Amino acid sequence: MTANTSSQDALKQAVATAAVAYTLSRIDDKSIVGIGTGSTANCFIDLLAEHKASIAGTVASSQASAERLKAHGIPVYDLNAVDEVTIYVDGADETNPHLELIKGGGAALTREKIVAAVAREFLCIADQSKWVDHLGTFPLPVEVIPMARSHVARELVKLGGDPVYRQGVVTDNGNVILDVHHLHPISPARELEEKINNITGVVTNGLFALRPADVLMLGTAEGVKTLYAKD
Known part of the structure; x- marks a missing residue:
């Protein structure tokens, strides 16, 4: 593992830790949490497992995430079986200052977009390498x-x-x-x-512009920065 990879992993871990704390502040034991796909989302899943008694269950945007959640003993429901998703937590391949995103590097973009559309709040978690002024460098x-x-x-x-x-x-x-x-x-x-x-x-x-993130937690060398969508 290179020093750069190790540093990026540390940023993902830090932002996932902050995202779990934020999520716990927004939910109760009747809440359904939407879970995304990818390496940063995986960090979030692993940390959420310590608080699984605090939620009613989850909806996953991919089979891979569903399997990871189930391995932790976290209930996973079909989206059609739930009335509401309180918060959806997912990563991004790129994010700009408007909290518009490019997603889909893990090929789960359609299910991610569906869960984001249903969720009351969309929290994006990413490390600083995903921050851009204009989308589109990532294919x-x-x-x-x-x-x-x-x-x-x-x-x-x-x-x-x-x-x-x-x-x-x-x-x-x-x-x-x-x-x-x-x-x-x-x-x-x-x-x-x-x-x-x-x-x-x-x-x-994979453009999430019609439904951008509501909140972005960005892991940086100076700590986790939290940005909110402008009205």
């Missing part, structure tokens, strides 16, 4: 119905992108991923999110 994931892959790729080229098929990846929904390069800077992000979602064959894309 934008787009989940696509398999038979539409070539059609969607051609339409994404018309929008100025360079789509690359993510070989060997099938989402939990049975679909494929196109990673769209060379879109930087993405602005306005809301407009591009809508345009891509309107392409026939697209399930959804």
